[in-house]
Amino acid sequence: MAVRFPLLAALALLAAPVAAQAGAPSCLKCHSAHFRALGSCVTCHAGDPRSERLSIAHHDLVPGRFAWxxxxxxxxxxxxxxxxxxxxxxxxxxxxxxxxxxxxxxxxxxxxxxxxxxxxxxxxxxxxxxxxxxxxxxxxxxxxxxxxxxxxxxxKGGRRQGESPQVVHFQDGDAGRDNVFERRCGACHRLLTRTWGGLGRGSIGPNLSGLLTEFYPRTAPNRSAWNQAALEKWLENPRKSREQTQMRPVVLQEGELAKLVSMLADRQER
Structure with a gap:
């Protein structure tokens, strides 16, 4: 019995904080309650409100500035x-x-x-x-x-059934690669594609990733969306559409426009 008593006492001490936590989360011992209608502290901030040890209670905690x-x-x-x-x-x-x-x-x-x-x-x-x-x-x-x-x-259901994760590889643009974007655009622009990865090495001009999609800024002449016709007109004489632009005309050989459009449209849209 003399050996058993200290063991029971130790178990009682360990159980005491658990009993206290059942009444209120440990968060409220240091922080005032707010937005009660949204639920418990973990609804917005995550963490572990069952423990009073900061290293545990604050594990994966979402700070207030990120919890809005x-x-x-x-x-x-x-x-x-x-x-x-x-x-x-x-x-x-x-x-x-x-x-x-x-x-x-x-x-x-x-x-x-x-x-x-x-x-x-x-x-x-x-x-x-x-x-x-x-x-x-x-x-x-x-x-x-x-x-x-x-x-x-x-x-809304999250990831579509059967969809595989996408692996994206980033690497510096290689001016030596033989493609129309590198030759005609890469000195000033960059482009991210699904098939060819990252293209271009310049930062003078805007990043052209997703140019021919609805998600690119409407920066074509007349604040419209970019499409093949607008791109072709722009390349022929940029200053005819925008007088103050620093971009010069881009002379394309036969078939190069179609290849360039294909590269600019190379994406997987959701």
């Missing part, structure tokens, strides 16, 4: 969505079930991808991804837009 996606009608999330539209993120990415699949599918990021990881990726873009120079606030807004888009996609 869980608040219906959030102004922060709407600003993020506006940024996604204005900067045409969907020309390369899929978000909320819409966009081109030239780069990562933002609705199905790898397990363990945290909000901070997404923010860091926006601030330190991968090769061939444009550098947008977003502020910290804008990066947080974009993360909220990505997270709410993933939630919406999951609500």
């Amino acid at each position: 996606f869980a608040v219906p009608g959030s102004v922060v999330t709407q600003r993020g969505r506006d940024l996604m539209e204005n900067y045409a993120c969907r020309r390369c990415h899929t978000s909320a079930g819409k966009g081109n699949r030239l780069a990562a599918d933002l609705d199905h990021l790898p397990a363990g991808t945290t909000a901070q990881v997404i923010s860091d990726a926006v601030g330190n873009p991968a090769l061939l991804m444009p550098q947008f120079h977003f502020t910290e606030r804008q990066k947080a807004e974009l993360v909220n837009a990505v997270l709410v888009g993933a939630r919406e996609a999951a609500g």
Whole structure:
């Protein structure tokens, strides 16, 4: 009995915090409650509210600046969505079930991808991804837009049955490759394609990934969408459409326009 008593006492001490946690999450011992109608703390912030040890309670915690996606009608999330539209993120990415699949599918990021990881990726873009120079606030807004888009996609059924994951390989543009984009456009522009990977090495001109899709900014003459006819007219004499442009005419040989259009349209759309 003398041996058994200390064991029972130790078990009682271990059980005591569990009993306390049953009444209220440990989060509320340090943080005030807010947005109670949305559910528990983990609804927006994840983490583990059953433990009082910070290393456990804060595991995979979503900081407040990234948690607005869980608040219906959030102004922060709407600003993020506006940024996604204005900067045409969907020309390369899929978000909320819409966009081109030239780069990562933002609705199905790898397990363990945290909000901070997404923010860091926006601030330190991968090769061939444009550098947008977003502020910290804008990066947080974009993360909220990505997270709410993933939630919406999951609500619609998530990944299509039988769809295989996409593997994207990034590498520097090779001026030695024998293709029309490298020869005619690559010195000033870059392009991400499904078939040929990353093309071009220049950053003087805009990134042309997804140019001939509905997700590219409407920067064609008269603020219209780009198509083959608009592209052909532009290449013949850019300054005829836009007097102040620095781009010079591009002389294409027979058959090169069709090849260029094929490369610019090379994507998998959702």
